[in-house]
Amino acid sequence: MTDVRAEQFESLVRRVEEEPVDFDGLYVAREDDSYAFETPDGSHDGLSEAGLHEAAADAAPYVTNWYYWEEVVGHRGRHRRAFLRKLEAADEFSVGRRYDELRDGMHTEWGQLRITATLGDDGDRRYEVRHEADEAVDAAELDEYTDPLNARELATSDERGRYRPLKTAPTLVDGWVFPALDGRDLVETVDTFYPATVANWNLEREGELDVSHWEETIERQTGIYGVVKTWNRGEGHEHVNWVAEACCDDSQCLKRREWQYDENTELDVDGGDGAFPCREPCSVVIAASRKWTRLEGEQSRTYEFDLTPSEKEQVEAIIDAVADGRVDDIREADIYEGANRYRTRFLRAKRFDEDGNLSGTPTDAAEDGDGGEDDE
Amino acid sequence: MQALVIVAHGSHLNPDSSSPTQRHADTIRATGAFDEVKTGYWKEEPSLREVLRTVESDEVFVVPLFISEGYFTEQVIPRELRLDGWDVSEWDSDGLSADTATLTATDTGQVVHYCGPVGTHESMTDVLVRRAETVTGDPDVGEGFGFAVVGHGTERNENSAKAIEYHADRIREMDRFDEVRALYMDEEPEVDDVTDHFDSEDVVVVPLFIADGFHTQEDIPEDMGLTDDYRTGYDVPTVVDGHRIWYAGAVGTEGLMADVVLERAAEAGADVGAAVERVREQTRETPTAGD
Missing domain, CATH: 3.30.1360.190 (Gyrase A; domain 2)
Structure with missing residues (x-):
């Protein structure tokens, strides 16, 4: 049973002196020398203060609920x-x-x-x-x-x-x-x-979320992140789909992505089901995109690698295991898993030359890798 | 209602980057001088973009936990906080004298008193000295000691060196240490040659950095010859070329930093009551003379 404490009742009387209370089904008003008290369970008019006290005690949940929301929590935050x-x-x-x-x-x-x-x-x-x-x-x-x-x-x-x-x-x-x-x-x-x-x-919830889409977020960047602007080359937004799939999937972040490529262009990947929204690309996305902007400046080339069909599938299994964060879950002796450590070491022993080149095929270092610091 | 928001760089890689910021916020929170005390970061959460919406107060004092005036304090922070009409001329600074500017955040409508960075405040000199007291365990350290203030250098920001020189001059004017030098990581006079710059047998070395990280924990100890490999650690003091080097690590980890934050906010109009005096006493790690 819920009771009404003296201070709760006194607060109610004080409030009602100022203006009628009308909250979550409770209505209390001062009418000349008496009080009106109403809840969905019944109404009373012409109550003395003692009568009001009795009515409040009978409808304690309404009164204590009012007290909690209006006097304890309030409207400040x-x-x-x-x-x-x-x-x-x-x-x-x-x-x-x-x-x-x-x-x-x-x-x-x-x-x-x-x-x-x-x-x-x-x-x-x-x-x-x-x-x-x-x-x-x-x-x-x-x-x-x-x-x-x-x-x-x-x-x-x-x-x-x-x-x-x-x-x-x-x-x-x-x-x-x-x-x-x-x-x-x-x-x-x-x-x-x-x-x-x-x-x-x-x-x-109030319809006031200030979403800042990819375009305007990267336009705002300066300093070492200013370079991300150059990644948009007027060739669609596939690269931003990849960013969102890499970083913003529910498996990586529990925010529900609400930002898109721009106001008129939705990304093609799912934003997730999170309870709370993500309103703009975060600093992790921007820092990663700086790296991708540099890497994606390179052109594709054709390499020749010798792999058995199983080895090709193993390379794919290794990429999947790293991307899904499963590497540490693969048991040491589970040689049925392509990304198993022994399996991977065997592949390296067989297919890498002494310089670490897959299948002995050089990368050709003519194009620079990237320099600079990644965490600024 | 008045809130304090301390803004700092933070890191995606190193959890120690933001821990001093949080500790100083805790110190100030415990004084009760502000209704709310929050932290916001460039690289962590809440982000600079979203920190203001996490405080309920209409009036917010924002203090940057940065060493010098420059790119972050002049461009990044005001932009990310969405301070309407910000222009660096609002501070009317010579590179050391930024105090406060009052603006409105466009997304929340809050009145923001945007303060200059902690690193250029005069009370930062006291933190450097307090750091020397803490690392030597001697509240009266000075006589027979040299003092090196270490900075990054001008490579990225000329105001960075101004702040180092400013505090080195002020420590020298105290006439407390036998010798005081400003040294740099990437320009002359270099911290690598620390022992060449001092006659004193004992030298306290304090980097003017906000947090411990790569520079203060790896570069500087190795460059000074305290250790060949930072991972094996070093003694305090370590004898190098006949000098005892008392290496203090980043000044920003010193508890008294909270005082500089408070003073910045107080000078911007925050009502902090007796909090400054309380923080000055509470953050002391060595006994005061006579104790």
């Missing part, structure tokens, strides 16, 4: 408020239904995060965040955190200890839980795992 409302489907469900469901916990998937909203004391909300992979794990078995900034360390490296430069890569480690955050800390935690995703989700 527009994106924060919208996100917290989403977590209990506040724009769809009645207060009664939300209170019922919140008692059991309402779940939201956000990238690899699983957020559970529950009802605290007197209509207060509590939020739990854990990795989606830990959905069924007892919280006592997870490492417990209370400070949103702890998400920073959790998000720094993947399970093999490698640095994660892209926060929305699907490589977040599991095994941790933030068991009972308030609304402000919940949003701070989510925003630390996945920076700016709450704001961009809400801007999109």
Whole structure:
């Protein structure tokens, strides 16, 4: 049973002195010397303050719900408020239904995060965040955190200890839980795992997302990235399809790509199904595109290589394994896998000459490779 | 409501690039001087393009954690933050004197007080000295010691060398260290020959860099002869040519850097109360005289 605390009731009376309260099905107004009180469950007129108190106690969920959203959360952080409302489907469900469901916990998937909203004391909300992979794990078995900034360390490296430069890569480690955050800390935690995703989700919801497409993003670049402008040669946008397929696929980044080649030209590859949008090519895409701009300045040539049919397929299997990040999953003695280390070493022993040329065919170093630094 | 946003370079490859930035943000957050304290990066997230939308305040103080005025502070950061009407003349700077400019971010409508970089602020001199105290473990270090401030050099930005000279001059004027020199990685006088530039047996070497990385952890230690291979590490101090070299690593990792950020914001009009004094004391790693 939800109760109305004295401070919650007093806040309501104070608000009603200023103007009628009309929120999520609760209507309370001052009428000369009395009060009107109405919810979908019934209405009362001509109430004294004592009568208002009794009516409020009888309709406690409506009153505590008003208090939480209007007095605790407030309207100061527009994106924060919208996100917290989403977590209990506040724009769809009645207060009664939300209170019922919140008692059991309402779940939201956000990238690899699983957020559970529950009802605290007197209509207060509590939020739990854990990795989606830990959905069924007892919280006592997870490492417990209370400070949103702890998400920073959790998000720094993947399970093999490698640095994660892209926060929305699907490589977040599991095994941790933030068991009972308030609304402000919940949003701070989510925003630390996945920076700016709450704001961009809400801007999109409100129809105000400022998408910056490939063309305008590369036009903006200067310094060492200015060169990416030269990659568009008026020959279509196939190269940008390749960039998006390489970097922006759901297997690489959980943002849903909303940027296209330009306002009128959609890319041909899927933008993904993520909960939150990607509004422009990110710094990882731009840095990689700088490298590709240089590499794609080269012309194709015809080389002759001697490979058996199985060796050709093995080369393709190796490229697939690297591109799909499966190299470390291939067992040491699994010689049935083309990208197995022994298989690959055998191929190298057989087909490389002493200079590392495949099939002894020289690359011809007449054209320079690239110089310069890659991370500036 | 006032927010502080510290903007820095960050890295796709090295997680240590942004860790000092985060630590200084934490120090300032703990003072409670701002309603919100956030960090934004050129190479990490939130990006410079999106950091402002992560703060709820209408008034934002943006402090660049960069060493000198130049390409990043004058072009990249204002462009990516979408500061309406920005022109470098807003700072009216001689290359060292950028203070603040007040503009509006076109995407969020926030009022942004865009500050000069930390590296050219006068209080950065105190951080260099504090770094010497920390690395020697001596709050009174000075007598009998030489002090080398190390910079990249002018290859990419002439203001970079100006900042090095400026702080070296100010440390010299303190009359605390026996000798003070400005040395460079890619021009004369070079840090490689550090011992040629000092008579003092003990020399503190402090690179004016924001974060530890390739230059401060690999190049400079090897160039000075502290080690043949940075991976094997080096002692502090290490004896080179009869001099004890106290190599401090990037000044930007010193806790007192948070003070420079605060002072930049305060001079741009932020109400920081007593936070400056608190940070100056809290970030001290050596006992003060008399303790």
